[in-house]
Amino acid sequence: MFDWLGFKKGLPLWWSCRLNRGMKEDVEDIFESIANTRMELLKSWTNEYWSHLDRLLEQMGSLEVERSESPELWSAAVDKLFAAAGNRASDFSEIFLLDEEAAVLFSTYASHIGVRYGGRAPFSKGLEYSNSGSKCLFGPFADPLTEQIGPSTSAFHDKMTLLYIIPLMKEGKRAGALCGRVPNDVIGDLIQRESGHVYPDSGDNYIFMARPGLNSQIAPGTALSRSRFEDRTFTFGENLKDGVTTDWGTVSVKEHTELELMFTDPATGMLHPGVANTIANGSNLFVTFPGYSDYRHISVIGKGVTFQLPHCPDVWGMMCEGDLEEVYRIRSIRWKLTRLQLPLLGGFAVLSAVLVYLIMGQMSPLVVACVIGAFNLLYGLLIAWTLHKKGSQPVVDNLHKINQFIRINAEGKGDLTQRLEHGQFMHDETKELAMWINNMIDSLEGIMLQVKQAASDVLSSQHVLTVSTVSTEGSTERMSGKIHDMIRSIRRQLKDIDVAKDVVGDMQGTLRVLEDKASEQIAVAQSEVERIGDKMKQISTKVADTNKTILTFMETTQKIKNVLQVIEEISSQTNLLSLNASIEAARVGEHGKGFAVVAGEIRKLADLTRKSTEEINDTVQLIYKNAKEAFQSMEEGTQVVTEGTQLVAAASEILSGASAEESLKTQVVDEVVGLMEKIAEVSMENRKISTEVEGKVQELLTDIVNVRHTSSHVEAITDFLQQLVNQFRLTETRRR
Known part of the structure; x- marks a missing residue:
């Protein structure tokens, strides 16, 4: 009945799912929406940054001065164009121009100018792919220069890199390339949206390799984006930098999640079912008990999709997951009120019976009626006070907090940096x-x-x-x-x-x-x-x-x-x-x-x-x-x-x-x-x-x-x- 979870872990999860079985369609819609929204966000973001480079290339083509005629004037004109493109496309940490021998002719990062890669560039496969005249979104790959340049818009930063490559063709041959460097953590920030995470205690959106095209050395199921469990600022449980403890060993990363972590179930050593089924079927949705094991051997549910970004030869997969326990942790206000009322009603019945038993035959019917009436009144007030104090008052307080928060922002002068604290709410509809x-x-x-x-x-x-x-x-x-x-x-x-x-x-x-x-x-x-x-x-x-x-x-x-x-x-x-x-x-x-x-x-x-x-x-x-x-x-x-x-x-x-x-x-x-x-x-x-x-x-x-x-x-x-x-x-x- 409890499958791979066992009785001890499986019973409470089964009970939570049982109590909230009416939420199944809503949970499905939530994960479907998260996955599709993030996937479309990635595609539109990729197209946007291709358009920035296309516009820059068009502007360079319309320059009135040739590099061979006046290098200084050409450099000044290109500098203005690159600076304007960098301001428009803030996720680029660097935009640079290569010649036919992979030497850097121009760059927004001055120290990069003059570097000659030849065939030793960390992105040489992307350049080779572009020899036919095709654009190439290459990566992620490790490039120390990315870490040296520093972050563009992402708070978390390391040397993992995505590179946009537009070949410059002349007589059917590549005569150079216009490139845009993006720290790979940008795509992690795009799909995570930490402050607005639907399941803050457990939920994680991550990208993995589904079918390698150009990067054949990357095995299916390998992480391609940073996991929120890597960041030490994530305070809910263990993180990957310090190590996540399981009964089958510790799962950890030394430098970064990308290319280091394989999404395998530590109990079996095989790709965990969510990733495996997504790769096999192109899509996977599973939101019911008992969930499936992730790389931490924790029961999770979620939606998996595969997709291909514009001009990227590889097919990526994305999992949008949440721990089964958190998703079905909610206890409805209706259930709480029912659970609160049942003891009170039972106590009322018992006390009423005891009282009638004690005074019956010892007092006149009028006195008995008055005593029972007074008792019912007092006990009714007690029930009303208890239901108010333990039932409606917390709900009203939570609604008041929500109302105040919404009112501040509804007035048009709100502080959009503020968020409602989840810990102040009970696990019910208000949360x-x-x-x-x-x-x-x-x-x-x-x-x-x-x-x-x-x-x-x-x-x-x-x-x-x-x-x-x-x-x-x-x-x-x-x-x-x-x-x-x-x-x-x-x-x-x-x-x-x-x-x-x-x-x-x-x-x-x-x-x-x-x-x-x-x-x-x-x-x-x-x-x-x-x-x-x-x-x-x-x-x-x-x-x-x-x-x-x-x-x-x-x-x-x-x-x-x-x-x-x-x-x-x-x-x-x-x-x-x-x-x-x-x-x-x-x-x-x-x-x-x-x-x-x-x-x-x-x-x-x-x-x-x-x-x-x-x-x-x-x-x-x-x-x-x-x-x-x-x-x-x-x-x-x-x-x-x-x-x-x-x-x-x-x-x-x-x-x-x-x-x-x-x-x-x-x-x-x-x-x-x-x-x-x-x-x-x-x-x-x-x-x-x-x-x-x-x-x-x-x-x-x-x-x-x-x-x-x-x-x-x-x-x-x-x-x-x-x-x-x-x-x-x-x-x-x-x-x-």
């Missing part, structure tokens, strides 16, 4: 009410802290917006002036284009007239050139004929020279014959005188013939020389005529080309006119657009003025919101 009021106040304080932080962020952003709006207004006014000047310039250009269009139109008409005249003149010139070409052909023919005649003349002259040469030879022979005749005449004497006279005359004639022949020969030589010069001159003339013919042909071709070019010029002019018409159309459109732009700029100026007024109004609202929030006293150390 349950106080417990949930504390939980509500704790949630309200968390919300108010977020509102206060948001109001502060809005106010600071509003100041920046106001400054930016004023600057933008000035810039817009200057831009408006420049646009106005530009529009005036455009309008002047439009006028010039209109004038140019008219000039091109006039030029088109003039060119057409000139084209017509040039066409006529070219036609006349072409006909004259053709006629000249014909004449040149005739001249060329005549020159060729003359050349032939001169050649013939030169041949005849050559023949004359031959004839003269023959004549000259004949003359020489005649002269020789004459001389021989004279000699013969002189020899014969007187009879030869007449023959001597004839021979003399013949000699004279031969001399004359010789002289004439020489003169003719000289004349023929001169004629031949002149004819030869005339022939050379005619050859040159023939060449000149040939060249002239070629020039005439070229002139004719040029004139024909000139006619074609005139047509081309006309085509070009037409195209220019068409282009000017298009430009004129575009100019008209630009004129319309420029007018619209000018109007839009004026509207923008009006909008910016409205934005400035709205910004001032929002700033006033934010100030008022901060005034409202400041009416509450808040635990500033809880702000994240």
Whole structure:
């Protein structure tokens, strides 16, 4: 019946569960709500901090200065961006930038700058996972630098770390990484909410490894968050730092819960049923007797869930538990009053019977009636006083405390740092009410802290917006002036284009007239050139004929020279014959005188013939020389005529080309006119657009003025919101 608890431990727990068996559905709802709320809180917190890094990365990408161009300006700009991101994301204890060789280029923790990890980084697995371009939430892992940097928002702090990694990709390869360091105890604070814990004496929310993906060295069931039983400030029972004693040994941790504690039942050495069933089924709810054994071998009940945080390769599990004894410790006011009334009623019955027995028969009925009436009255007053003192008065006092606590906070100027003390209440509905009021106040304080932080962020952003709006207004006014000047310039250009269009139109008409005249003149010139070409052909023919005649003349002259040469030879022979005749005449004497006279005359004639022949020969030589010069001159003339013919042909071709070019010029002019018409159309459109732009700029100026007024109004609202929030006293150390 009492299962693994045994009779001694099992009976009181069974009785408590039996008395409060009507609470089962409420307890189920409580643990379901706690588990789902904490799980969603972790996911939303993770997404929020991814968005902070995404925003920072986007801002870095929009920097106007490159690191290679001006390292000092780049460093100053990045410093401002990182400082602003650190203020927004207060759970980051450090934001740093790595290059492709895992060297720290920049960090909000100055001592970290310049450190080169290579492949020795404690988060090298996370970097390797991000090589594909995927984000990675890596951890928890031990990093002494986290402890050296110190806590961000968590009160409890050690070297356990969570790391957000966003890879910087270039050409498909990781060229660096933007990282955000979170002390791992932050997630413990997120899920614990110590001051508003539902079951303050025992309840614990903790995270464990369910299915390792990247961190394969971490076994399922290993603790991933700090347990509240680790903290020595937890005063209910033993803690893990000093050791929790069980019948099977002491359960303790040396440094921290994470990675040191396995959630095993010390009696069996196996994962305790809550963790084991959660890993196996993905979810586990168990809230009835006899519960299950935890790592302290104490009966607990609760809800287990598994989940995966955004960009975390590992599947985590979370248990939300409470000791069975505390959960069902409550004793209802109804039960207390019943238990108080039963002895009083029993005593009344016994005393009434004894009294009637003693006085019956000894007194008159009237006296007996009076005695019994007085006894009933006195005993009734005693019952009423006892029920008031032991029953209703404590409940009223507790309700009064709760009423006073609620009234103070309901007035809007409450102290949200205060909580109802559980020890002042009995284990009944008033303690349950106080417990949930504390939980509500704790949630309200968390919300108010977020509102206060948001109001502060809005106010600071509003100041920046106001400054930016004023600057933008000035810039817009200057831009408006420049646009106005530009529009005036455009309008002047439009006028010039209109004038140019008219000039091109006039030029088109003039060119057409000139084209017509040039066409006529070219036609006349072409006909004259053709006629000249014909004449040149005739001249060329005549020159060729003359050349032939001169050649013939030169041949005849050559023949004359031959004839003269023959004549000259004949003359020489005649002269020789004459001389021989004279000699013969002189020899014969007187009879030869007449023959001597004839021979003399013949000699004279031969001399004359010789002289004439020489003169003719000289004349023929001169004629031949002149004819030869005339022939050379005619050859040159023939060449000149040939060249002239070629020039005439070229002139004719040029004139024909000139006619074609005139047509081309006309085509070009037409195209220019068409282009000017298009430009004129575009100019008209630009004129319309420029007018619209000018109007839009004026509207923008009006909008910016409205934005400035709205910004001032929002700033006033934010100030008022901060005034409202400041009416509450808040635990500033809880702000994240």
